[in-house]
Amino acid sequence: MSAGTSTFIIRWINFLTLLLAVGVLGFGVWMSMHHDSCRKSLTLPVLGLGAVIFLISIIGFLGAWKKNSILLWIYLVMLFLVLVAILVFTVLAFIITNNGSGHTVNGLKYKEYELHDYSSWFLKQLNSTHNWKKLKSCLIKADDCNNLSKKYKNLKQYKLAKLTPIEAGCCRPPSKCGYLAVNASYYDLSFHPISADKDCKLYKNTKNIKCYSCDSCKAGVAQYMKTEWRVVAIFNLILFAVLSIIYFVGCCARRNASRNRTKV
Numbered sequence: 582m583s584a585g586t587s588t589f590i591i592r593w594i595n596f597l598t599l600l601l602a603v604g605v606l607g608f609g610v611w612m613s614m615h616h617d618s619c620r621k622s623l624t625l626p627v628l629g630l631g632a633v634i635f636l637i638s639i640i641g642f643l644g645a646w647k648k649n650s651i652l653l654w655i656y657l658v659m660l661f662l663v664l665v666a667i668l669v670f671t672v673l674a675f676i677i678t679n680n681g682s683g684h685t686v687n688g689l690k691y692k693e694y695e696l697h698d699y700s701s702w703f704l705k706q707l708n709s710t711h712n713w714k715k716l717k718s719c720l721i722k723a724d725d726c727n728n729l730s731k732k733y734k735n736l737k738q739y740k741l742a743k744l745t746p747i748e749a750g751c752c753r754p755p756s757k758c759g760y761l762a763v764n765a766s767y768y769d770l771s772f773h774p775i776s777a778d779k780d781c782k783l784y785k786n787t788k789n790i791k792c793y794s795c796d797s798c799k800a801g802v803a804q805y806m807k808t809e810w811r812v813v814a815i816f817n818l819i820l821f822a823v824l825s826i827i828y829f830v831g832c833c834a835r836r837n838a839s840r841n842r843t844k845v
Contacts (some may be wrong), residue, residue, distance in 0.1 A: 594827055595642035598762045602638055605631030635662065660828050667821050674814035677702050678807040681800075683746070691744040693755060694800035703806070707799040716802060717793045726791050728753035729765040739765040750801025751792050754784035772837075 642650030683692025759775035774781035
């Protein structure tokens with residue numbers, strides 16, 4: 582690859598990533614100003630990612646523009662570290678999300694989930710009292726459970742519904758309890774449950790209690806996180822491939838810049 586071509590490509594690729602970094606930073610600032618504590622927990626990672634992309638893009642753009650081999654060296658080292666971090670995170674994400682799947686129940690269109698099916702990392706995070714207290718407050722604030730009665734006007738619609746993992750685990754008692762549904766947000770708890778599972782005693786029809794302290798709710802959250810992590814892992818694979826190509830072009834630009842400096 583010629584010197585002019587490699588530096589031109591690096592220059593404009595990093596200009597575009599600069600714009601992307603500004604967008605990510607703007608989103609992080611918006612999140613920091615938001616009063617929702619659930620969103621605020623993601624503020625630092627978003628701002629950190631935006632800052633790293635911005636810094637690397639600035640160095641790469643200036644290095645290609647000035648044909649400065651030192652700046653391009655710094656750019657390549659930082660980009661290499663980002664590639665390693667993405668690769669490590671992606672591998673860990675696939676390992677962590679390898680276990681866990683729902684169980685089909687006769688008469689239901691959706692699956693039910695059990696916490697012990699998931700990886701030890703999920704178990705550690707979700708069984709942490711501190712972590713679950715925060716997650717539970719977010720679930721209660723989202724009010725998804727109480728919105729079920731608005732989505733499904735009668736019992737027939739509710740029984741035919743395809744509930745999300747969180748709705749299936751947090752908004753209702755497990756099917757093994759044997760409680761009969763009166764409507765989408767209320768169950769008949771007037772008799773002893775069939776199962777001795779502790780979730781059966783934890784469930785209440787009360788708006789802020791439901792099954793938010795149940796293992797089935799934690800399992801529903803684990804399934805949701807697993808799905809989200811898988812999407813992120815696949816995106817990271819694509820990002821890794823793109824950045825690897827940029828890294829290769831950057832190597833060419835740095836080599837050509839070094840040659841030009843030597844000739845001078």
